[in-house]
Amino acid sequence: MNIGNSSNLSNALSDIAVMTQRNMLRYIRLPQLLVFNALLNVVLLLLFNYVFGGAIRTGGMEYIQYFLPGFMVQTVVFGSTQTSVGLAEDLSTGVIDRFRSLPISRLAFLTGRVISDVTRYAILIALMIAVGSIMGFRFENGVLHVLAGVALIILFGIALTWVGVFIGISVRDVETAQVAGFVWVFPLVFASSLYVPIETMPSWLQVFAQINPVTPMVDTMRALSLGGSVSASLWRILAWDGVIILIFLPLALRRYRLLGQ
Amino acid sequence: MARLKNGDITDPSSVVCADASISAQGISKRFGKVRALNNINLAVEPGTVFALLGPNGSGKTTLVRIFTTLLKPDSGTAHVAGYDVIREAHSVRGLLGLAGQYPAVEEILTGRENLEMIGKLYHLGKQKAKARASELLETFELSDAANRKVKTYSGGMRRRLDLAATLVARPSILFLDEPTTGLDPRSRLGLWEVISSQAKDCNTVFLTTQYLEEADRLANKTAIIDKGQILREGTNQELKDCCGGETLVKVRIADRSKLAIANRALMDLGGDNLHSYPDIGEITLPAVGGTSLLPEVVRRLDKEEVVIAELALKPPTLDDVFLAITGHTAEGNTEVRTDPANTLG
Numbered sequence: 038m039n040i041g042n043s044s045n046l047s048n049a050l051s052d053i054a055v056m057t058q059r060n061m062l063r064y065i066r067l068p069q070l071l072v073f074n075a076l077l078n079v080v081l082l083l084l085f086n087y088v089f090g091g092a093i094r095t096g097g098m099e100y101i102q103y104f105l106p107g108f109m110v111q112t113v114v115f116g117s118t119q120t121s122v123g124l125a126e127d128l129s130t131g132v133i134d135r136f137r138s139l140p141i142s143r144l145a146f147l148t149g150r151v152i153s154d155v156t157r158y159a160i161l162i163a164l165m166i167a168v169g170s171i172m173g174f175r176f177e178n179g180v181l182h183v184l185a186g187v188a189l190i191i192l193f194g195i196a197l198t199w200v201g202v203f204i205g206i207s208v209r210d211v212e213t214a215q216v217a218g219f220v221w222v223f224p225l226v227f228a229s230s231l232y233v234p235i236e237t238m239p240s241w242l243q244v245f246a247q248i249n250p251v252t253p254m255v256d257t258m259r260a261l262s263l264g265g266s267v268s269a270s271l272w273r274i275l276a277w278d279g280v281i282i283l284i285f286l287p288l289a290l291r292r293y294r295l296l297g298q
Numbered sequence: 299m300a301r302l303k304n305g306d307i308t309d310p311s312s313v314v315c316a317d318a319s320i321s322a323q324g325i326s327k328r329f330g331k332v333r334a335l336n337n338i339n340l341a342v343e344p345g346t347v348f349a350l351l352g353p354n355g356s357g358k359t360t361l362v363r364i365f366t367t368l369l370k371p372d373s374g375t376a377h378v379a380g381y382d383v384i385r386e387a388h389s390v391r392g393l394l395g396l397a398g399q400y401p402a403v404e405e406i407l408t409g410r411e412n413l414e415m416i417g418k419l420y421h422l423g424k425q426k427a428k429a430r431a432s433e434l435l436e437t438f439e440l441s442d443a444a445n446r447k448v449k450t451y452s453g454g455m456r457r458r459l460d461l462a463a464t465l466v467a468r469p470s471i472l473f474l475d476e477p478t479t480g481l482d483p484r485s486r487l488g489l490w491e492v493i494s495s496q497a498k499d500c501n502t503v504f505l506t507t508q509y510l511e512e513a514d515r516l517a518n519k520t521a522i523i524d525k526g527q528i529l530r531e532g533t534n535q536e537l538k539d540c541c542g543g544e545t546l547v548k549v550r551i552a553d554r555s556k557l558a559i560a561n562r563a564l565m566d567l568g569g570d571n572l573h574s575y576p577d578i579g580e581i582t583l584p585a586v587g588g589t590s591l592l593p594e595v596v597r598r599l600d601k602e603e604v605v606i607a608e609l610a611l612k613p614p615t616l617d618d619v620f621l622a623i624t625g626h627t628a629e630g631n632t633e634v635r636t637d638p639a640n641t642l643g
Contacts, residue, residue, distance in 0.1 A: 048421050055418045059404070066406040066447070131402035135463070138366045139419050140391040297369050 049142035056149020060123070061156065071157065074119070075164055082108055082168055085232065093233050098263075105169040106186070106258040107231035110251060112161045113194030114226050117201035118218025120154045124205030125214035128296075137296065147206075147289055151198045158194045162187055178264050186261035193254050193274065196281040203289040206296075224249075231255045250277035317379045318344035318393075318470040318502040320365060325374035327360055327526075334360040336526040338374070342519070347493070347503040349517035351510065351620065357526040358506035359399055362475045365504065366396045378471055395464035399475045401456040402463070405449040409440050409459050412448060413466060420467040427466075434462040438492070454485030461492060472496055474505040478512060490515060510620060524624045541622040546582040547591055549599070550608035554579035563598045567591065585611055 064071045085108070090100030124147075127133050136146050166174075166183075176183050201218065208214050228242055229235075229251035235243050246252055253273035260267040320342040327335040335357045342348040350358050363369035364376055367387040375382060381389045403412050410431050417427025435444045438458040443451065448459065457477065464472060477493065478486040493516055496503050507513055513520045514534050521531040530537060551560050560581060561574050568583030575581075585591055592609065599606055 051421060052419060055415060059407075059415060062411075063406055131398045131400040132404065133402075134363075134366075134368055134398050135396065135402035135416075136419075137368055138391055138394065138396040139416070140388055141419050297363075297367070 049145060052141040052145035053148045053152065056145050057152045057156075058149075060149055060153035064153070064157065071160070074116075074157070075161060078108075078112055078161055078165060079168055082165065082172075086172060089232070094237075095234065099173060101169060101172050101174045102263060103259070104232065105165065105174045106262045107229075107255040108169070109162050109165050109187070110190055110193065110254050110258060111226050111231060112165060113158045113190055114197060114222055114251060116154060116158050116161065116194065117197040118215065118222055119157075120150060120198045120201030121205035121208070121214040121218050122211055123154070124150055124202055125209055125211045128206065128209045129211060133296070143290065143293065147202050147293060150202060151195060154198050154201075155191055155194055158191055159187075162190060176262050178262060182261040186258045189257060189261075189271075189274065190254065192278050193250070196278045196285075199282055199285040199289055203285045203292060206289060206292040225251045229255060230259075250274060250281070253277065319380070320348070320376075320378050320471065320502060320504055322361070322365070322376045323374055325361070325364060325371045325376055327357075327364065327369070327371050334526050335364075335371070338523075338526075338528055340521055340528060340531060342502060342504060344502050345497065346518040347497045347505065347516050349513035349520040350504070350506040350523055351508070351513045351520050352506070352523035353508060356523045358523060359475055360526075361523075362396075362398075362473050362504070362506060366394055366473050367391055368396075393469055394471045394473060395467070395469035396473045397457075397460050397464045397475065397477055399479070401460035403448050403456055403459050406447060408445050408447055409435060409451070409455075410444040412459060413463055416463045416466045422467065430466055434465060438462045439488075454481055454488075457481060457485065457489065458492075461489065465496075469501070471502045472504065474503065476506055476508065479508065486512075522620060522623055529623045530619075537619045541619045545585045546612045546618070547585045547595060548580060548582050548608070548610045548612045549595060549606060550578065550580045551599070552579075552605040552607040556602075556604045557581070559602050560599055560604045563602045563604070564595060567594065567598075579607070582612070 082105075086101050086104060090104070093100060093103075095103040127146075127150075133146075200221070204217050204221075205214050208217050224245075226232075228238070228246050229249045230246065231251055235246045235252065238246060250273075253270035254277075256270035257267050257274055259265070260270065320340075322338050322340050325335055325338040326333070338357075338361060340348075350361065352358050360369065364371050365378055365383060367383050367390050370384060375384075377383065378390045379393045381393075383390050403409075404415070407415065413431035413434055414427045417430050418424070420427075422430060432441075432444075435441045438461065440455060440458060440462070443455060448456065451459065461474070461477065464474075474493065478489050481489065490512070493503060493505065497518075503516075505512075505516065517534065519531065519533055520537060522529045522537070530541065532540065549560070549564075551557060554576065557574055557576055557579055561572070564572060564581060564583060567586075568581075572581065572583040583591075589611065592611070595609065596606065
């Protein structure tokens with residue numbers, strides 16, 4: 038087998054495209070999936086802003102200004118649990134056997150999942166920006182900064198989706214995948230600078246929140262949206278993206294290969 | 299793609315089919331403490347239909363999964379079209395079509411979209427994928443439902459679509475894992491037609507089944523598998539000849555409690571080959587001398603005042619073979635044999 042030649046590469050790309058299309062069709066044919074996902078995000082956005090917003094001190098800034106950049110990040114963090122669920126669903130039917138018995142690139146099935154999920158993130162982030170704007174959120178730093186920030190969130194989403202892929206392929210059961218997702222996602226989201234300034238937490242938790250990749254991601258998005266220095270947090274989140282992908286992509290691929298044992 | 303092996307092919311008619319063989323050498327597989335397959339050896343000639351016949355849990359699916367590169371054996375080697383299923387898995391995948399035990403079709407896609415998707419994954423190109431999908435929908439009588447989502451399909455339609463999906467790239471080797479399980483008789487007949495037609499054009503078909511009738515009807519060769527071991531292998535005629543293959547006289551008596559009396563009365567006619575089945579009140583014995591045995595059976599039972607509910611000559615079926623070899627029927631694991639001498643396997 039030679040893997041290097043160009044026709045194999047174009048075949049692999051075509052396989053990934055077909056797999057992505059397959060997953061996207063799911064969103065189109067079962068729009069309720071995406072609709073309720075979006076609705077949940079809108080409800081959470083409203084609740085957090087109007088219920089907690091008044092109680093959380095953010096240094097004189099309107100809470101929605103403080104909170105929305107982080108909420109966009111939260112969308113992809115929570116979203117990656119859906120990746121696990123979708124994958125576990127595929128693995129619990131005979132469909133996976135068909136794909137595995139086809140002469141297609143091993144990466145295609147998993148990558149197709151990642152790409153379609155990332156597309157979902159982009160749609161949800163756009164919606165969050167729209168709803169946030171109605172609630173009074175204003176970008177103070179120009180369109181380019183915002184686009185750069187969204188691109189960074191999506192990159193972070195890609196990294197976390199590989200974690201979701203790894204979990205989905207490991208648990209192979211839809212309900213377990215759902216719960217397993219929450220276990221790692223909740224601490225990441227809440228023990229970070231996403232909802233509250235880290236300084237308000239007990240010191241031991243501050244240590245975790247500082248290390249938590251969600252914190253530099255949120256700080257970067259916040260700075261890109263509202264102004265301020267990004268350099269420190271930007272390098273940290275890029276490093277995190279790299280580390281997460283380098284660990285979880287091979288792990289997920291290995292799991293996929295081990296399905297046959 | 300397909301590679302022609304320059305081995306020692308002497309029969310010119312087999313040359314075309316030469317690369318569509320299937321073989322296993324010493325395949326074993328365990329799942330935890332369960333020994334799913336135990337030293338399986340078999341060889342399937344190109345262009346033939348091979349049936350693996352066995353009850354639930356006998357290891358049929360495990361073997362299919364090994365041949366189709368979905369599962370690695372613990373030991374042993376397996377070859378499909380001359381390629382090693384472990385080391386040359388990718389080449390094997392290019393040649394085989396697999397229809398698993400449960401239809402692997404996408405519910406939210408239409409029948410046509412399902413087939414086109416598979417065509418694209420085989421890199422047929424968009425136009426060819428479309429054309430091939432239409433062709434298969436026609437063949438499998440799904441044209442009318444082609445643009446409906448699969449979730450509206452009946453069980454039989456799903457099976458047909460699933461089988462169509464396995465044929466998209468015209469694979470030379472087909473693996474069908476219980477292709478007709480759960481189908482109504484009419485759908486089953488339809489599928490049988492399709493499977494039979496596949497064996498033409500040098501395609502090799504490897505199918506598993508719990509239905510003896512199915513193996514009998516479709517296969518050139520049948521292997522009987524039970525508890526992870528191949529017990530017998532041969533043509534259907536060979537199997538019938540070797541094990542319980544004679545025409546039988548079958549007597550069903552009206553009052554099952556008199557089975558022992560009937561048994562005694564007929565004992566010297568059947569000897570070792572007389573079998574009784576208490577749960578259905580039936581006795582079978584070889585029809586030595588054809589129909590001439592029938593009056594004798596009637597006379598003897600009449601003398602003992604045993605009322606006959608049914609008396610018939612029963613041509614041999616694989617059912618009998620299976621029973622003779624394993625001591626239980628293919629459908630379940632209930633012991634129905636009174637004869638303890640069950641050492642044929």
